[in-house]
Amino acid sequence: MDLIRSHVMVCGGTGCTSSNSAAVIAEFEKQLTAKGIDKEVKVVRTGCFGLCEAGPVCIVYPEGSFYAHVKVEDVERIVEEHLIKGRIVKDLLYKGAVKEDNTIKSLDKVDFYKKQKRVALRNCGVIDPENIDEYIAFDGYQALGKCLTEMTREDVIDVILKSGLRGRGGAGFPTGLKWKFAYNSQSEKKYVCCNADEGDPGAFMDRSVLEGDPHAVIEAMAIAGYAIGADQGYIYCRAEYPIAVKRMQIAIKQAREYGLLGKNIFGTDFSFDLDVRLGAGAFVCGEETALMTSIEGKRGEPRPRPPFPAVKGLFGQPTILNNVETYANVPQIINKGWEWFASMGTEKSKGTKVFALGGKINNTGLVEVPMGTTLREVIYDIGGGCPNGKKFKAAQTGGPSGGCIPASELDIEIDYDNLLAIGSMMGSGGMIVMDEDNCMVDIARFFLDFTVDESCGKCAPCRIGTKRMLEILERIVEGKGEDGDIEKLETLAETIKATALCGLGQTAPNPVLSTLKYYRHEYEAHIYEKRCPAGQCKALLNYKIDPDKCKGCTLCARQCPANCISGKVREPHVIDNSKCLKCGACMEKCKFGAISKG
Amino acid sequence: MKSLAELQAIRNRMLEQVNMRKDDNIDTRVVVGMATCGIAAGARPVMLEFVEELKRRGLDNVTVAQTGCIGMCRLEPIVEVYVKDQEKVTYIHMTPEKVARVVNDHIVNGRPVDEYTIGAQG
Ligand SMILES: Cc1cc2nc3c(=O)[nH]c(=O)nc-3n(C[C@H](O)[C@H](O)[C@H](O)COP(=O)(O)O)c2cc1C
Ligand code: FES
Numbered sequence: 001m002d003l004i005r006s007h008v009m010v011c012g013g014t015g016c017t018s019s020n021s022a023a024v025i026a027e028f029e030k031q032l033t034a035k036g037i038d039k040e041v042k043v044v045r046t047g048c049f050g051l052c053e054a055g056p057v058c059i060v061y062p063e064g065s066f067y068a069h070v071k072v073e074d075v076e077r078i079v080e081e082h083l084i085k086g087r088i089v090k091d092l093l094y095k096g097a098v099k100e101d102n103t104i105k106s107l108d109k110v111d112f113y114k115k116q117k118r119v120a121l122r123n124c125g126v127i128d129p130e131n132i133d134e135y136i137a138f139d140g141y142q143a144l145g146k147c148l149t150e151m152t153r154e155d156v157i158d159v160i161l162k163s164g165l166r167g168r169g170g171a172g173f174p175t176g177l178k179w180k181f182a183y184n185s186q187s188e189k190k191y192v193c194c195n196a197d198e199g200d201p202g203a204f205m206d207r208s209v210l211e212g213d214p215h216a217v218i219e220a221m222a223i224a225g226y227a228i229g230a231d232q233g234y235i236y237c238r239a240e241y242p243i244a245v246k247r248m249q250i251a252i253k254q255a256r257e258y259g260l261l262g263k264n265i266f267g268t269d270f271s272f273d274l275d276v277r278l279g280a281g282a283f284v285c286g287e288e289t290a291l292m293t294s295i296e297g298k299r300g301e302p303r304p305r306p307p308f309p310a311v312k313g314l315f316g317q318p319t320i321l322n323n324v325e326t327y328a329n330v331p332q333i334i335n336k337g338w339e340w341f342a343s344m345g346t347e348k349s350k351g352t353k354v355f356a357l358g359g360k361i362n363n364t365g366l367v368e369v370p371m372g373t374t375l376r377e378v379i380y381d382i383g384g385g386c387p388n389g390k391k392f393k394a395a396q397t398g399g400p401s402g403g404c405i406p407a408s409e410l411d412i413e414i415d416y417d418n419l420l421a422i423g424s425m426m427g428s429g430g431m432i433v434m435d436e437d438n439c440m441v442d443i444a445r446f447f448l449d450f451t452v453d454e455s456c457g458k459c460a461p462c463r464i465g466t467k468r469m470l471e472i473l474e475r476i477v478e479g480k481g482e483d484g485d486i487e488k489l490e491t492l493a494e495t496i497k498a499t500a501l502c503g504l505g506q507t508a509p510n511p512v513l514s515t516l517k518y519y520r521h522e523y524e525a526h527i528y529e530k531r532c533p534a535g536q537c538k539a540l541l542n543y544k545i546d547p548d549k550c551k552g553c554t555l556c557a558r559q560c561p562a563n564c565i566s567g568k569v570r571e572p573h574v575i576d577n578s579k580c581l582k583c584g585a586c587m588e589k590c591k592f593g594a595i596s597k598g
Numbered sequence: 599m600k601s602l603a604e605l606q607a608i609r610n611r612m613l614e615q616v617n618m619r620k621d622d623n624i625d626t627r628v629v630v631g632m633a634t635c636g637i638a639a640g641a642r643p644v645m646l647e648f649v650e651e652l653k654r655r656g657l658d659n660v661t662v663a664q665t666g667c668i669g670m671c672r673l674e675p676i677v678e679v680y681v682k683d684q685e686k687v688t689y690i691h692m693t694p695e696k697v698a699r700v701v702n703d704h705i706v707n708g709r710p711v712d713e714y715t716i717g718a719q720g
Contacts, residue, residue, distance in 0.1 A: 005649045005662050007618060040646070042615075062618035062627075062661035086632035086664025126619055136605060137612030138620075145602045259599040267600040 006041045006083060010058040010070075011125060013048030013211055014204070014243055015365075020072075021045075021056035027075040032083070041083055044134075047212015047247075049125035050366040051112055054094055059107070059125070066107050068094035112363050115381050117344065119352045120168075120205075120328040121368045124212030129247050132254040135215040141260055143334035144219050147226055148266045151334075156227040157183060160330065163338035164350035169195050169286075169323030170401065170427050170503075172349070172416040175330075178320055181310035182228040185318035190230035192221050193295070193314060193321040196237035196244070197279055197286035200399030201450060203430035205354040206324035208366055210237065210244035213328065214251035218274060220327035222261065223334065225272040228320060233274045236291050238281040248276055283400070283454035287502050288313075288321045290456070301456050302502035323428065325354055345371030349415035359396075359432040360386045369414070376410040379433060390435035394518070398427030400447045400454075401507030403514025404440065423514040425507075439536035440519040441526055445473040447511035455504065462505030465496040469512060479539040481527035486516065535597050538582045542598060547572035549594035556586035556595065617658040626660040626705055628652075631676040633667035639674035640693070647694035648677075651701045660705060673716065679704055688716045 010016075010025045025045055032038040049057050054068035060078070065088050067078065074092055081087045090098055096110045107113055118124075127134040135141070147156050161176030182190060194217060198206040210217065221233045237245055252274050255261040263271045277295045279285045285300040292314045294300035313319025329351055333341045342350050349371040355378065358364055362384030369378060375395060379385065386392050394404040403424035405412065412418050416426050434443065448470045457463045469492050472485050493509030500506045516523060525531045532540040545556070545565075550572040557565040557573055562581045567573030575586070575595075587595040599605060630636070630645040648662050668676050673690040679700065680686045687710045689700060696714055704710045712718050 004615060005645065007616075009619070040649075062663045084632070085634070085637070085666060086630070087666040127616070133608055133612045134616055136608045137616045139609070141599070141605055142602075142609075145599075145605055149602060265599065266602065266605075 004040060004042045005062075007061040008041060008043045008058055008083075009046050009061065009125065010043060011047070011049050011056060012045035012129075012243070013052065013055075013124075013208055014241075015048060015052030016055035016057060017243065019055040021058075021070075023072050024056050024058070024070050024075060027072045028079065031076055031079040035079060035084060037079075037083060044128045045130070046127065047124040047129050048121075048208040048366055050116075050121065050208075050368075051094070051363065052366070053362070053364040057094070063088060064107050065104070066094045066097050066110070067092050111384070112365075112367075112382055115373065115377055116368050117352050117370050118368050119332060119344075120209060120325045120354050121212070121366065122332070123216065124208055124366075127213070129212055129214055130250050132215060132251065132258060132260075135213070139335060140215050140331075141219055143331035144222050144226075144260065145266050146334055147223050148268045148270055153183065153227050153229065156223060156334070159334060159338045160227075163333045163341040164345075164348075165326065165329055165333060165341065166349065166416060167323055168325035168329075168353065168428065170398070170425070172426060175322060175326055178310060178322070179224060179227050181308070182230075182318045182320045185311050187318050189232075189315075189317045190228055191314040191317055191319040192224045192228065192230045192233040193292065193319055194221055194233070194235040194327060195286060195288070195291060195321055195323045196235055196241070197281075197291060198238065198241075198324075198428065199281070199283035199286040199454075200401075200428050200430045202358045202432050203356045203399060203428050205356050205366055205429050207241050207244050209324050209328050209354075210241070211247055214244075214248045215255065216331055217248075217324055217327045218251055218255050218261065220330035221274060222265070222272045223330055224320060224322070224327070226270050228318070230320075231271050231273070233272065234295050234314070235274065235276045236279055236285070236295055237276060239278040240281045245276060245278065252276070282456070283450070284456045284502070284504050287504055290502070291321065292319065301458050302504070304501060325429070346413060346415045346418075348417055353414070353426065353429060355397075355429045355431040357383050357431050357433065360390065360435040360438070361433040362387050371415045372413045374411050374413055375405060378414070378431070379410070383433065386433065386435040390437065392433065393436050393438055394434045394440070396424075396432040396434065396443065396511075397430065398425035398507075398510070399430045400450050401425065401503065401510055402427045402430075403510050404434075404443070404518060406518040408518075423510070423517050425510070437534055437536065439477070439532050439534040440515040440522050441473065441532075442477055442534075442536055444512045444515045445470065445477055448473055448508065451504065451508040455508075459499075459501035459505060461496045461499040462501065462508065465492055465500075466505065466508050468492055469496075469509065473512070476523065476526045477532075477537045477539065479526070479530050479537070481523075483527065485527055486520070486523055490516065531598065541582045542577050543575050543580060543582065543584070543587060544596055544598070545573050545575055546594045546596065549592050551592055551594075553591070555589050555591065559585045559589045561585065614653060614656065614658045618661045625682045627680040628660060628662045628705075629665050629678040629680065630662065631666070631668050631674055631678075632664040633671075635667055635671035636674045636676065639671075641675035643694045644675045644677065644692045644697060647697040648701070651697050652705075655701065655706070657701070657705065670716075676716075679710075681705070681708070689714045690716050 166172040290300045290302040552570040564576040564579035675692040
């Protein structure tokens with residue numbers, strides 16, 4: 001590895017792995033060897049770059065050229081042209097990186113990255129997550145060293161408190177305060193846990209941190225262990241994240257070999273070790289008490305709080321549980337100081353937040369923005385708006401516990417308190433974008449369907465109440481809604497919120513309440529007019545042929561899989577709605593725009 | 599890991615390997631013309647010598663990049679040196695033997711080697 005002059009960073013995140021980046025890496029290695037430059041160009045498999053939509057992606061340094069949608073066949077050209085002759089292969093670059101005048105923008109100027117600020121994701125796509133030395137080169141384990149050799153336990157807690165860091169797993173509880181409670185609990189044995197359950201459908205930021213920068217989580221957990229006086233930690237990760245689990249296990253092994261985990265770290269009397277515990281991917285196991293019960297080897301069910309985990313947690317001992325992204329911020333806060341962290345964000349929400357942008361959005365992927373960035377900036381400037389010129393309708397945050405932010409609130413500055421105030425929540429960072437074609441009643445039904453499935457069944461409000469709500473919603477989308485359904489939903493929602501045992505039930509009605517708040521008219525249209533304004537609910541859809549526009553070309557009748565369109569040649573056709581499957585094939589094919597749905 | 603010094607040693611050893619990925623601490627860029635004309639005139643050994651020399655001197659704030667044909671094929675191998683906030687300097691007819699002086703005089707001490715530049719020879 002003597003003369004390395006160029007690095008090819010190929011994304012090995014889950015997104016790009018599934019678009020076959022492993023084959024791209026293999027091809028790079030093959031081509032470099034074939035051309036005899038494998039000793040001067042290094043290929044590195046990294047974590048997620050964030051722009052999964054453009055995957056597989058790779059960056060070639062030192063030029064910083066960002067290649068997107070790289071196919072195995074493209075590799076030879078990149079090697080031949082760029083790595084041997086130094087000519088950047090423009091037509092393979094990420095579209096957004098080439099300016100109109102055909103010159104190239106640097107990566108931080110590309111629209112997708114311009115407004116982002118990468119703190120939790122700082123190493124994702126930059127280092128080889130399976131090589132501890134690279135993490136160390138990017139200041140890794142400096143913070144742990146600083147804590148152990150220069151700071152008291154109280155100092156550490158104080159810095160985290162002053163930084164204003166709040167939990168990134170959902171509720172936004174101040175992290176320093178949590179640590180202080182656990183520090184104050186007297187016990188021989190304490191534990192540090194990491195919540196990597198990431199149950200929110202559509203969210204994948206925690207997975208990306210584990211895949212792209214596992215040592216940051218290890219380092220932060222060791223720091224937390226030092227601060228509260230724990231010598232053992234557990235990372236609770238779902239088994240559906242095989243790449244994350246494998247990288248974490250490799251990272252733990254390397255940290256042990258370097259003595260960064262184990263006995264007498266940095267020659268001090270502090271000892272700390274870590275293990276990974278696999279969960280089966282139940283949503284409720286992301287709830288803190290259920291998670292700890294699951295680590296203990298029992299069925300993952302929640303229990304009432306208090307006592308809070310900081311007093312009585314894992315194996316009955318004082319325990320702190322933090323989210324992956326929360327931890328990913330900690331080493332940098334120690335290194336750069338609380339003032340640095342507190343200088344980003346809004347008054348009560350400091351730092352940055354990572355969102356997993358998905359749904360009807362052009363740039364699907366991971367984005368990290370300072371708190372206080374507006375929703376409009378995230379959706380339009382970074383996300384590139386809705387595809388096919390459709391109109392933005394709402395963004396759903398907070399997953400099954402959260403709510404929808406309507407287009408009228410696009411200028412909201414995203415932080416914990418602002419989102420709560422409008423009936424949504426930060427949640428763990430899933431952000432699903434909806435356009436004019438999404439039916440909001442159906443969205444509410446989707447999330448409720450999820451919670452009904454995931455309810456552990458321990459308490460009646462959640463087990464029975466959410467099921468009743470789902471039944472009503474199903475009725476409404478099937479066109480069988482009745483007068484009074486909306487009121488029933490509201491009563492059930494309030495009751496469940498007030499009486500459910502754990503956060504799962506207490507927040508399950510949120511998707512219904514928030515859609516009712518902003519889109520009540522859509523519920524009403526379904527119930528009273530038997531009409532779905534977005535044209536989504538099949539039971540309420542009717543396709544019609546406008547006799548004035550129909551030329552009787554018979555194309556639609558030949559397309560119809562149900563044979564429900566009839567009519568003579570050159571005469572207007574009609575659809576028999578009792579047999580219609582609402583597939584929409586006729587409307588797509590009609591050349592005269594004679595077919596409409598409603 | 600028994601001490602911070604040990605950690606620092608690993609960091610220093612690794613830094614030169616990853617430095618090209620850190621945009622913010624790059625002060626100087628050495629750009630070598632590596633089109634067909636450059637390669638034919640012997641640009642590769644020049645580029646490799648730059649990498650070696652910078653490494654020998656532990657200069658981790660300098661990157662070596664390649665570029666295509668600059669349009670003056672008869673003057674190849676051509677090397678351009680961009681020092682932050684300064685006008686670029688173009689060296690022509692470069693050889694591996696000349697590299698050490700460019701690194702020493704220009705990159706380290708800030709005095710371009712005039713006799714190798716396009717102004718002196720072109
Ligand atoms: C039903 C339910 C599911 C949850 N799922 C997660 C999850 O997947 N990941 C997570 O970090 N927190 C989840 N939480 C929040 C955790 O209970 C806990 O508050 C959090 O992990 C604390 O870490 P933080 O303070 O760093 O955010 C969930 C909570 C509930 C009620
Ligand atoms: S997985 Fe490659 S960019 Fe996200």
